[in-house]
Amino acid sequence: MPFIQPGRGDVHVDRPLTNLSLGFLQDQDMFVADKVFPNIPVGNRSDEYFTYDRGEFNRDEMEERAPGTQSAGSGYTIGTDNYSAKVYAFHKDIHDQVRNNADPAISLEREATDFVTHKALIKRENLWVTNYFTAGDPGDTWTFDVDGDGTPSAGSFDPTDAANNQKQFWNVASSTPIEDVREGKRFVQSITGFRPNVMTVGRGVFDALLDHPDIVGRIDRGQTSGTALVARQTLAALFELDEILIMDAIQNTANKGATNAHTFIGGDNALLSYRPPAPGLMTPSAGYTFSWTGHLGATSAGSRIKRFRMEAEASDRVEIEMAFDQKLVSADLGYFFGGMLS
Secondary structure, three states: OOOOOOOHHHHOOOOOOOOOOOOOOOOHHHOOHHHHOOEEEEOOOEEEEEEEOHHHHHOOOOOOOOOOOOOOOOOOOEEEEEEEOEEEEEEEEEEHHHHHOOOOOOOHHHHHHHHHHHHHHHHHHHHHHHHHOOOOOOOOOOOEEEEEEOOOOOOOOOOOOHHHOEEEOOOOOOOOHHHHHHHHHHHHHHHHOOOOOEEEEEHHHHHHHHHOHHHHHHHHOOOOOOOOOOOHHHHHHHOOOOEEEEEOOEEEOOOOOOOOOEEEOOOOOEEEEOOOOOOOOOOOOOEEEEEEOOOOOOOOOOEEEEEEEEHHHOEEEEEEEEEEEEEEOOHHHEEEEEOOOO
């Protein structure tokens, strides 16, 4: 075979591209904790807020008034509750020797900022799931709590009774997710006067609902051609909800150095809850996220990023702090479906 000059290695030396790198940062819209529990920026790390007894407002106490007599009257009780924001922190160090030897495609400060921000979002999502989106016995978190089951109990249904709170898995064709959601909304409204308007679901649960024959059948309305497409908006309309939030964020549960073990943070659960159009006085919600903005430089989400010198390590440190309290305001304003896939 003839020797050809110049060869490929003589005219080009492989080096990293300056206009392309591969990273796996998740879109921030995939994280939903602050959407389920609306964010309230607060100037103090801890404080109190007023609460009202809804029973006093919902009692029928008006009476017919006879001539020359006083009207019937009553009052209501004002109580208080409180929040206390915890400060979470994480950092990434940029060593001088690494920076000074970095290729043009590497932007160490920007990448470190993205890295620590991503860690903060995963932490906040995980905290919310651990406290408010994990299957357990009824009454542990939410007043109404049901469990997915292959053979639901035949007794009288009660979402506050662990022994008789089962619903058919939603990925089983004979299940009734439309009726289950409608029933859940009715239970919440019956004791609060507020009808849940948001449903938060794990990705697997959402995909199962998209393919459920009852849902597809109601959306295609008997059409004989074309494809019946079930999107998030149409599913929300079918359930008569303002919004469906899909927990698309993932996490790696493996220890550093071990084989990656990625999984959805939200699991196979669903939550019906009431969320007001905007926080305000005498405005209930299933929960609120109190974010401490009084921390110097903090954003409305209670986060701040600092860059400072670590001379002893010959490094610069990029550090994020996030201060918040995900507060369950009313357990009665939520209806939880735990483990709804077989």
